[in-house]
Amino acid sequence: MQYNSKLPHVGTTIFTVMSALAKEHNAVNLSQGFPDFESDKKLINLVIKAMNSGYNHYAPMRGLLELKDTIAKKFDTLYGTTYHPENEITITAGATQAISTTITTFINRGDEVIIFQPAYDSYQPMVELNGGKVIPVQLKASNNFKVNWNDVDIKINDKTKMIIINSPHNPTGSVFSKEDMQNLEALTQGTNIIVLSDEVYEHMIFDELGHQSACLFPDLKLRTFVVASFCKTFHNTGWRIGYCCAPKYLMNEFVKVHQYSVFGIHHPTQKGIADYMQNPEHYMGLSKFYQERRDYFLDLIKESRFKFTPAKGTYFQLLDYSEITDEYDVDLAKRWTIEKQIASIPLSVFNADGFNDKVLRFCFAKKDDTLKRAADILNAI
Numbered sequence: 001m002q003y004n005s006k007l008p009h010v011g012t013t014i015f016t017v018m019s020a021l022a023k024e025h026n027a028v029n030l031s032q033g034f035p036d037f038e039s040d041k042k043l044i045n046l047v048i049k050a051m052n053s054g055y056n057h058y059a060p061m062r063g064l065l066e067l068k069d070t071i072a073k074k075f076d077t078l079y080g081t082t083y084h085p086e087n088e089i090t091i092t093a094g095a096t097q098a099i100s101t102t103i104t105t106f107i108n109r110g111d112e113v114i115i116f117q118p119a120y121d122s123y124q125p126m127v128e129l130n131g132g133k134v135i136p137v138q139l140k141a142s143n144n145f146k147v148n149w150n151d152v153d154i155k156i157n158d159k160t161k162m163i164i165i166n167s168p169h170n171p172t173g174s175v176f177s178k179e180d181m182q183n184l185e186a187l188t189q190g191t192n193i194i195v196l197s198d199e200v201y202e203h204m205i206f207d208e209l210g211h212q213s214a215c216l217f218p219d220l221k222l223r224t225f226v227v228a229s230f231c232k233t234f235h236n237t238g239w240r241i242g243y244c245c246a247p248k249y250l251m252n253e254f255v256k257v258h259q260y261s262v263f264g265i266h267h268p269t270q271k272g273i274a275d276y277m278q279n280p281e282h283y284m285g286l287s288k289f290y291q292e293r294r295d296y297f298l299d300l301i302k303e304s305r306f307k308f309t310p311a312k313g314t315y316f317q318l319l320d321y322s323e324i325t326d327e328y329d330v331d332l333a334k335r336w337t338i339e340k341q342i343a344s345i346p347l348s349v350f351n352a353d354g355f356n357d358k359v360l361r362f363c364f365a366k367k368d369d370t371l372k373r374a375a376d377i378l379n380a381i
Contacts, residue, residue, distance in 0.1 A: 007125055014121070014330075014349045021334060022343035028374045030362040031333075031343040033170070033316065036370055039236040040282070047272030059267035061259050063091025063243065067274035071243060077280070081215050083245040090255060091265045094240040095200045095229040100126045102196050102225045102244065103162070105257045107132040111161035116147060118171050118350030120198065123164050132161070136352040141320065141359055144309060145174040149183040156187060163188065166198040167212065168205055168313025171350055171361045175205060175312045181212045185220040194250070195220060200229035200242070203286040205313040206294065215245070222247055225254070230273055233283050235365075241269055290315050290365065297364040300375035315365035318347070322358040324381060329356050342377040 018031035068085035076082040092098040109131030117136045139145040167176035197214040214224040229242040307320040329346035337343040344360040
């Protein structure tokens with residue numbers, strides 16, 4: 001049968017490849033970003049309670065109002081600004097659906113989208129599926145993955161329809177500063193550029209840094225979709241539930257696409273999360289929790305041959321292997337999974353043209369025993 005592939009150059013994701021290799025070779029899997037500890041039993045029991053209480057039919061298309069009220073209050077508490085729960089917040093099937101629907105809603109053939117690379121791997125394919133063109137801005141380890149905003153300014157033109165940002169940043173663990181956000185606000189002011197702000201790791205930020213959400217900057221907020229994830233926040237990556245926030249005039253366009261792709265999201269999960277979030281400590285304590293995970297892991301490998309700068313956010317840590325080998329990162333990650341039984345993610349797969357910074361990404365959202373076994377392997381390399 002003949003057909004034309006819409007993504008002819010896209011294969012199996014690196015996450016699937018590395019996790020499969022880890023399983024095949026019984027490797028310690030610090031590649032794919034998921035905890036190896038369970039979600040809070042309180043949350044699980046609240047979802048079960050919701051099922052037993054009859055929350056088993058269609059949820060409202062935009063999401064359960066009770067949950068959206070809770071989200072709105074969270075924004076008000078954390079950032080001193082909020083979104084209207086009825087028409088500026090939509091519950092989605094994970095953050096990735098929010099990202100893909102935002103891109104589908106606004107990107108047409110020939111539109112340009114600026115993406116900072118290394119970038120989460122769903123951005124570029126979704127832009128290309130909708131006929132858009134990715135304009136990459138390469139971030140480098142030698143500069144601690146900081147953005148040169150003059151480079152961004154040069155790439156903005158009449159075809160620029162969207163800029164995608166991600167802070168705290170996957171895969172590098174870096175974060176945008178207040179100055180970064182002010183630069184972005186200034187560059188987009190007075191334009192028709194939409195900003196897609198991927199903030200799924202907002203509650204995992206370390207060393208007393210504050211999360212610089214796009215909603216904190218008034219003009220930026222007027223053009224931005226803020227995307228978040230309950231899956232990452234509450235240690236349940238398989239639940240696929242998240243949300244996005246945007247001004248009413250933008251959200252009205254978003255839901256036109258949303259209603260014909262997924263319509264409504266799992267109803268009892270929405271109810272359970274709404275009840276669980278009545279205690280803010282369930283998300284406010286995450287930064288301390290994951291900073292302890294980070295510090296524990298880095299202390300274990302401090303005598304290794306790897307170089308590193310502690311991640312400022314997310315639950316990912318980059319390790320620089322340049323003093324160990326010159327091997328291409330994809331080949332090395334696969335070889336170490338097979339030979340050393342330690343699985344990681346190579347960064348070049350997130351870069352334009354496979355740019356190789358000689359760094360690997362390791363997930364530290366793991367139990368002490370898992371991190372100890374991983375460290376023993378890394379220290380022996």
